[in-house]
Amino acid sequence: MTQQNVLVSDTKSGVSLTVFPKPPASPGGYISISRRRVLKNLEINGGQRINAWVESMRASSPTHLKSTPSLSQEHSTWILRHPSALDMFDQIVDASKGKQIVMFLDYDGTLSPIVEDPDRAFMSDSMRKTVRKVARRFPTAIVTGRCKDKVYNFVRLAELYYAGSHGMDIKGPTRSSKYNKDSKAEAILFQPASDFLPMIDEVYQQLVDKTKTTPGAKVENNKFCLSVHFRCVDEKKWSELARQVKSVLKDYPKLRLTQGRKVLEIRPNIKWDKGKALEFLLESLGLANCSDVFPVYIGDDRSDEDAFKKLRDRGQGFGILVSKFPKDTSASYSLQEPNEASDELSSTLGGVETCVPASTFPCVNK
Numbered sequence: 001m002t003q004q005n006v007l008v009s010d011t012k013s014g015v016s017l018t019v020f021p022k023p024p025a026s027p028g029g030y031i032s033i034s035r036r037r038v039l040k041n042l043e044i045n046g047g048q049r050i051n052a053w054v055e056s057m058r059a060s061s062p063t064h065l066k067s068t069p070s071l072s073q074e075h076s077t078w079i080l081r082h083p084s085a086l087d088m089f090d091q092i093v094d095a096s097k098g099k100q101i102v103m104f105l106d107y108d109g110t111l112s113p114i115v116e117d118p119d120r121a122f123m124s125d126s127m128r129k130t131v132r133k134v135a136r137r138f139p140t141a142i143v144t145g146r147c148k149d150k151v152y153n154f155v156r157l158a159e160l161y162y163a164g165s166h167g168m169d170i171k172g173p174t175r176s177s178k179y180n181k182d183s184k185a186e187a188i189l190f191q192p193a194s195d196f197l198p199m200i201d202e203v204y205q206q207l208v209d210k211t212k213t214t215p216g217a218k219v220e221n222n223k224f225c226l227s228v229h230f231r232c233v234d235e236k237k238w239s240e241l242a243r244q245v246k247s248v249l250k251d252y253p254k255l256r257l258t259q260g261r262k263v264l265e266i267r268p269n270i271k272w273d274k275g276k277a278l279e280f281l282l283e284s285l286g287l288a289n290c291s292d293v294f295p296v297y298i299g300d301d302r303s304d305e306d307a308f309k310k311l312r313d314r315g316q317g318f319g320i321l322v323s324k325f326p327k328d329t330s331a332s333y334s335l336q337e338p339n340e341a342s343d344e345l346s347s348t349l350g351g352v353e354t355c356v357p358a359s360t361f362p363c364v365n366k
């Protein structure tokens, strides 16, 4: 069972950091850091606190993983607990029979590969074709940390729901959908952090200015949140870059910092995340209280854990983690890479041919 994320307030600087569950120890790859040690580091002094951030981010972005016997064994053990969604396909289809599937898809690392330049994280034409087919069969949402408009320009499918900025910017399909004939319901627009826009813009400018001395650093404005990308920064400079980010954020106690795959993310310190966005979308679709809804969430990053956990709490559907490496996760199944996500989506389309058609939406078996 995955431990819950812990929100730690740094009272001295006013900066909050969400500490995620540690990955399992693995020689040659993950850096093993205990939760206790992370918390201790957060409490001691600025230097060690920075180290905790960087170590935790490095642990979630294993780039130097070498194949060792013990690692293979660890991976095998992990796969037993989180089997490949492709291998478990028949069981998944059985579990969804007679239920309304709703598909939630992260973007980076799930529909598109992780690339050095985040502005060039394009999805393939075949992936787009697959997602389009999926959206014809099931309500489908993209749930991402990216700015909603930017991810829309990558995906370019008007029939989807888009939850950008970690779910803080939600918009429904822009044209008529067979899923819901209620025109008001189709015009979903939800922005729980709109008051933060001026502050986010201000911090964006300061971060751009502060980090320009670090080669390769890139600050991305995702409208309601910001991303500081470490992808093109020499690992020896990661601590320096994290220090620069912290020096800006110390004056903004209403913002919090989380770390993901080679990225530090800054967002409003409100109780809203991808899990809440999932629930909001189910509610908007009129499915939140249906016993026969079957939500499927596919994602690769730590921010997706909130959605995986939400599904576990609801006892409906399941989460699929896209990862080549063992990670502590609330997802039920795993996939190795975006190509496998495409295969899984295609298989789902074929496998549910005999299931109850989506046109009986919102509740299949009222």
Ligand SMILES: [Mg+2]
Pocket (backbone or CB within 6 Å): 106, 107, 108, 109, 110, 299, 300, 301
């Ligand atoms: Mg992702």
